[in-house]
Amino acid sequence: MEDPLTVALEAAREAGDLLLRYLHEPLHVTEKMRRADIVTDADRASERCIVARLRGAFPNATILGEEGGLYGGTSSERWIVDPLDGTTNYAHGYPLFCVSIAYERDGELIAGVVYAPLMRECFAAERGAGARLDGAPIAVSAIARIGDALTCTGFMPADFDRNGPYFRAVSARAQAVRRDGSAALDLAYVALGRYDGFWEFDLQPWDVAAGTLLIREAGGTVTQVDGSAARVDAGSILASNGAIHEQLREVLLMRPLVYDPKTPTG
Numbered sequence: 193m194e195d196p197l198t199v200a201l202e203a204a205r206e207a208g209d210l211l212l213r214y215l216h217e218p219l220h221v222t223e224k225m226r227r228a229d230i231v232t233d234a235d236r237a238s239e240r241c242i243v244a245r246l247r248g249a250f251p252n253a254t255i256l257g258e259e260g261g262l263y264g265g266t267s268s269e270r271w272i273v274d275p276l277d278g279t280t281n282y283a284h285g286y287p288l289f290c291v292s293i294a295y296e297r298d299g300e301l302i303a304g305v306v307y308a309p310l311m312r313e314c315f316a317a318e319r320g321a322g323a324r325l326d327g328a329p330i331a332v333s334a335i336a337r338i339g340d341a342l343t344c345t346g347f348m349p350a351d352f353d354r355n356g357p358y359f360r361a362v363s364a365r366a367q368a369v370r371r372d373g374s375a376a377l378d379l380a381y382v383a384l385g386r387y388d389g390f391w392e393f394d395l396q397p398w399d400v401a402a403g404t405l406l407i408r409e410a411g412g413t414v415t416q417v418d419g420s421a422a423r424v425d426a427g428s429i430l431a432s433n434g435a436i437h438e439q440l441r442e443v444l445l446m447r448p449l450v451y452d453p454k455t456p457t458g
Contacts, residue, residue, distance in 0.1 A: 194249040196295040197303040197318045203245040204291045207238040207275060208309030211282070211291070215310075219283055232283060235259050238275035242293065246271050258398045270296040272424065274398035278374030287311055292376035294401030294424075301424075304402030306380040315380040315406055323383050323409040332412040332433035333385035338443065341388035341436050344370045344378045351394060358391065358444050365443050375429075379403025382431050383410035389432035389440045391417055397424040403431070413437045417444055 214234035239259045246255055247263075254265035257273040271293065276282055278289030287310040295303040306315040315330075317323040323330050335341050343366045347355040363369045370387070372378055375395055381387045383406035392399075401424045404414050415421065417428040419441050432440055 196250075197305070197316060199246065199249045200293040200295060200303055200305040201307075201314065201316060203242045204293050204305045204307035205309075205314065206245065207241045207291045208307045210234070210241050211238055211276060211289075212309050215282075215285070231259060232276070232279060234282065235276040235279055238291065239273060242273050242275055242291070246273075246293075256397060258396065268298045272296065272397050272401040274376055277376040277399065278372075281373045286373070288372045288374050288377055290374055290377045290380070292398060292402045294398075294405060296401070301401060301405040301408075304405035306376050306402050306406065308377055308380075313380075315383065315402075317383070317402075317406045317409040319405065319409070321409070323406045325384060330384050330410050332383060332407065332410050333388050334435070335388040335433060336435045338365050338389075338436050338439040339367060341366045341440075342368050342370070342386070343389040343391075343440070344372060344381070344387045345390065346371055346373065346375050346378065346392040348394065355393060361443050361446055362391075362440070365439075375399040376403050379429075379431055380406055382412060382433070383407045385410075385433070389430075389436055391428070391430045391440070391444060393417070393428045395427060395429055400424055400429050404429075407431050415441070417441070419445075 211234055220233045236259050239257050252265050252267040253269035255263035255271045274292040277292050282289040290306050290308040293305045302319050304317045315325050378390050382390050407414050413434040414431045416426045417430045
């Protein structure tokens with residue numbers, strides 16, 4: 193069996209190169225089920241590229257992809273794939289987009305890669321072996337006070353009313369809050385120490401799986417927004433350097449937690 197991290201790195205770089213080639217071609221952009229939730233032909237081509245590489249190396253593994261859904265398998269292994277996180281950014285030539293690939297065995301995250309091709313930055317983590325950026329070890333920041341923290345969040349435009357109160361509450365306490373439009377890359381930035389904390393609702397496993405492992409291996413903390421144990425299918429995530437985690441959680445909990453993944457957002 194091939195090494196999962198090596199396979200993930202190769203698949204992410206190959207898909208990233210493909211995305212860069214598509215940037216120079218006219219893009220076919222369509223909306224999914226909701227306003228501003230878009231998909232391009234580049235998303236689909238990237239996923240095909242990744243699935244082919246993963247299938248070749250792990251023919252019995254299940255693959256969960258954002259665009260193609262579930263590719264069935266028979267083993268206890270699962271790949272979780274976002275072929276292009278930050279599609280709106282990508283469609284406008286804004287450089288903050290990435291490929292995210294994670295590998296699970298028996299429900300445990302084992303390997304994860306987040307590759308930002310236009311930035312030429314490749315984040316990788318392996319359980320128990322630390323996190324790296326382009327081969328060099330990385331660690332979360334040492335910021336100890338939320339007042340000194342650069343934080344980040346994300347939301348779909350239609351969901352601003354849900355996250356707006358939290359955005360306002362953190363803005364009143366943190367040094368600054370950003371919204372970059374790519375949850376997987378935001379999580380990688382927490383692992384690197386560029387951000388000190390991140391929270392978001394309405395996420396899917398492919399948004400958070402690789403980033404969760406990166407942060408854990410970089411020494412940070414990942415939970416749900418309410419502080420309960422993190423799960424890739426939980427919907428909400430709160431990630432930090434660990435030192436400000438409880439402070440950030442308390443600020444967020446000052447707002448009523450109205451998030452319900454089963455509630456229509458209109």
